[in-house]
Amino acid sequence: MGKIIESCFPYREVSRLARSELRNPRPYHHIHPWPGRLPGVLFRALILASLLKEGELDRFWRLLKTVKKVDVGRGMVFLDPFTGSGTSLVEALSLGMRVIGIDVNSVAWFIARSTLVPVRLLEVRKAALAVAEKVRPLAERLYATRVGTRVVEARAFFWVRTVHCENCGSEVQLFKTYKLARIRSRVWAYCPRCRVVFLTEDARELVCPRCGETLKSVSWGRFYRCPKCGHVGVVAEAARKSGRPGMELFAVMYRVGGEDRVKAADDWDLERYREAERLAKEVPEEFLRLELRYGEETSRVLSYGYRYVRELFNARQLVMLYALAEVIAELNGEARRLLALALSKTAAFSTVITPYTYVARKPESSFALHQYMFEKMYMEINALESVRGSFLNNVAHLLKAKHYVRKTVGCARVSTSIDNANVSLLVQPAQELKLSPNSVDLVVTDPPHFGNVINSGIADFHFAVLKPLLEEDFAEFRRESSCEDEEELVFDPIRGKDAGFYRQGLTKAFARAAAALKPEGLFVQVFRHREEKAWDVLRSALAEAGLEIIKEWPLDLENYPQPQARSRVKARSAVLVCRRAADIR
Numbered sequence: 001m002g003k004i005i006e007s008c009f010p011y012r013e014v015s016r017l018a019r020s021e022l023r024n025p026r027p028y029h030h031i032h033p034w035p036g037r038l039p040g041v042l043f044r045a046l047i048l049a050s051l052l053k054e055g056e057l058d059r060f061w062r063l064l065k066t067v068k069k070v071d072v073g074r075g076m077v078f079l080d081p082f083t084g085s086g087t088s089l090v091e092a093l094s095l096g097m098r099v100i101g102i103d104v105n106s107v108a109w110f111i112a113r114s115t116l117v118p119v120r121l122l123e124v125r126k127a128a129l130a131v132a133e134k135v136r137p138l139a140e141r142l143y144a145t146r147v148g149t150r151v152v153e154a155r156a157f158f159w160v161r162t163v164h165c166e167n168c169g170s171e172v173q174l175f176k177t178y179k180l181a182r183i184r185s186r187v188w189a190y191c192p193r194c195r196v197v198f199l200t201e202d203a204r205e206l207v208c209p210r211c212g213e214t215l216k217s218v219s220w221g222r223f224y225r226c227p228k229c230g231h232v233g234v235v236a237e238a239a240r241k242s243g244r245p246g247m248e249l250f251a252v253m254y255r256v257g258g259e260d261r262v263k264a265a266d267d268w269d270l271e272r273y274r275e276a277e278r279l280a281k282e283v284p285e286e287f288l289r290l291e292l293r294y295g296e297e298t299s300r301v302l303s304y305g306y307r308y309v310r311e312l313f314n315a316r317q318l319v320m321l322y323a324l325a326e327v328i329a330e331l332n333g334e335a336r337r338l339l340a341l342a343l344s345k346t347a348a349f350s351t352v353i354t355p356y357t358y359v360a361r362k363p364e365s366s367f368a369l370h371q372y373m374f375e376k377m378y379m380e381i382n383a384l385e386s387v388r389g390s391f392l393n394n395v396a397h398l399l400k401a402k403h404y405v406r407k408t409v410g411c412a413r414v415s416t417s418i419d420n421a422n423v424s425l426l427v428q429p430a431q432e433l434k435l436s437p438n439s440v441d442l443v444v445t446d447p448p449h450f451g452n453v454i455n456s457g458i459a460d461f462h463f464a465v466l467k468p469l470l471e472e473d474f475a476e477f478r479r480e481s482s483c484e485d486e487e488e489l490v491f492d493p494i495r496g497k498d499a500g501f502y503r504q505g506l507t508k509a510f511a512r513a514a515a516a517l518k519p520e521g522l523f524v525q526v527f528r529h530r531e532e533k534a535w536d537v538l539r540s541a542l543a544e545a546g547l548e549i550i551k552e553w554p555l556d557l558e559n560y561p562q563p564q565a566r567s568r569v570k571a572r573s574a575v576l577v578c579r580r581a582a583d584i585r
């Protein structure tokens with residue numbers, strides 16, 4: 001009798017579960033963002049369906065929905081040669097298998113390691129509170145804002161970017177909207193002419209209650225319209241001519257009685273920021289000074305004049321990140337390492353390219369679209385606490401995640417070599433993987449999907465934050481960037497990586513993984529792309545690596561974020577189930 005994955009994989013129901021998990025991810029996905037990760041329930045379903053026979057569907061469903069450690073896979077070895085943040089490993093471990101995870105990127109490796117390594121949660125919690133205690137006086141100073149005669153702590157600041165009009169030279173504030181924060185049916189909004197914030201019914205077009213002006217966007221898509229002379233131009237062009245866009249602080253969000261309010265930024269607020277500018281001069285020059293590589297995912301911000309990770313922060317963001325990093329650096333052991341990861345996540349919510357939605361009144365990760373986007377307006381959060389993305393919020397998510405993993409995985413021993421530990425995590429290109437033949441029972445993997453997501457450029461951002469805190473402990477962080485350019489398998493013509501490069505590397509990696517499989521072992525992978533060309537490349541890599549596709553299951557993951565698919569063509573996702581051609585004959 002064959003396995004479920006070969007004959008009766010319930011792909012429709014599994015797709016439905018995966019979609020729902022994309023909206024509401026498993027707790028360990030909140031440890032740290034890693035672009036392009038798939039839901040845990042999908043991996044769990046693929047692993048279970050590869051272990052269980054077709055007569056065991058009832059057991060499949062029961063175990064799919066379990067969230068504690070079970071031992072269906074006991075004594076078996078699982079391999080994912082493109083592990084990323086380690087989703088597949090968590091699920092394979094919780095099914096009792098021994099796991100081997102490979103990824104070329106040191107940041108991916110560190111996220112997976114942090115997810116799995118056993119730690120004393122109470123100690124991490126205490127360390128986080130001690131860090132906050134030390135940084136709080138600075139935060140209280142820099143985030144103070146005045147409401148009437150009262151001083152309160154700001155939750156967030158609203159900034160608008162500016163360029164010089166290419167026609168008349170006047171400064172243009174790139175307002176794409178004037179709505180800042182919605183409270184039920186009403187919205188806090190800003191009038192740039194009167195420099196006031198007002199609360200009004202949310203409508204498509206807003207009218208300033210003071211000057212009576214209908215507030216029209218100055219900027220939409222790639223364009224701006226100069227309010228002075230009416231000239232319509234391209235923002236990137238204006239930036240090319242007059243340099244990196246400027247920025248202006250115009251509003252502040254704070255909380256009263258549990259409800260968010262917004263006020264216009266006043267002189268007092270500007271003075272707080274000027275103080276941060278003075279302090280920023282004392283932040284050592286080498287802090288976060290990592291060059292942004294030129295590639296598909298960075299080309300946009302590079303064209304706006306950015307060169308280094310450090311330039312993606314305003315003065316106050318830089319000062320706060322540095323203050324946190326300094327205090328975390330004084331800690332030891334796993335507390336330092338896990339808090340470094342929380343800080344790296346805070347950094348991604350604390351840049352001048354941090355988008356926000358006025359409806360949710362909170363920021364998004366700067367890389368939510370898997371790119372360095374240029375934002376015409378950004379939200380600067382209180383980096384220490386009480387807002388999404390702030391350090392203490394991230395720590396809370398981290399502790400919750402670790403708790404969940406402890407419950408589902410038990411005690412993992414994480415090793416950086418292939419030995420008897422139940423988790424082996426290696427940073428290396430999968431093309432160079434060397435495992436003994438006949439040593440792996442199952443491969444389930446989610447390889448780089450052609451040019452969909454380019455991890456290294458985004459991982460470099462996190463690498464810049466993590467490196468000073470980790471390089472003493474881990475050789476993986478002693479290098480110059482998160483991974484070598486030549487080693488990452490991806491389609492990125494900007495970096496000179498064509499379809500041939502991608503196919504050859506993938507072929508080699510697949511062949512290495514296949515060589516380690518036991519004769520009855522399955523090689524299962526997920527792939528997603530909207531272009532047939534990418535599927536052809538993948539199929540030829542599998543065939544050349546000696547793997548034969550014995551079954552293909554469609555997946556419907558429609559809300560999986562995929563920025564490159566800006567065109568309306570829907571990406572096709574599928575599971576390819578393979579065996580070694582030699583074992584079939």
Ligand SMILES: C[S@@+](CC[C@H](N)C(=O)[O-])C[C@H]1O[C@@H](n2cnc3c(N)ncnc32)[C@H](O)[C@@H]1O
Binds near residue numbers: 038103456
């Ligand atoms: C689609 S992602 C996998 C995401 C993963 N399933 C997760 O849960 O995070 C593909 C991964 O392949 C890695 N990768 C790219 N080239 C590689 C190579 N040559 N060897 C090993 N890993 C590589 C990337 O760093 C990325 O983490």
Ligand SMILES: [Zn+2]
Binds near residue numbers: 231
């Ligand atoms: Zn003009």
Ligand SMILES: [Zn+2]
Binds near residue numbers: 192208209211212213
């Ligand atoms: Zn007005």
